[in-house]
Amino acid sequence: xxxxPAALTxxxxxxxxxxMAAADRPYLAHLLAEEAAKRTADPATAAGIRATFPDxxxxxxxxD
Numbered sequence: 001x002x003x004x005p006a007a008l009t010x011x012x013x014x015x016x017x018x019x020m021a022a023a024d025r026p027y028l029a030h031l032l033a034e035e036a037a038k039r040t041a042d043p044a045t046a047a048g049i050r051a052t053f054p055d056x057x058x059x060x061x062x063x064d
Contacts, residue, residue: 010039013036017036017053021053030053030054034050
């Protein structure tokens with residue numbers, strides 16, 4: 001991996017998002033995927049990325 005964050009690609013961010021999702025770190029996965037989506041020129045592809053890694057804070061259910 002590169003030391004320069006500006007040199008990271010969309011694929012790098014998506015790989016990291018998948019790793020974080022597999023490690024049960026959904027919020028970090030969401031943040032990495034959001035960065036990948038921002039770097040994607042195609043709006044449909046960006047929407048697909050966001051749908052794959054939704055914000056876990058909006059999907060949380062409260063329990064008593």
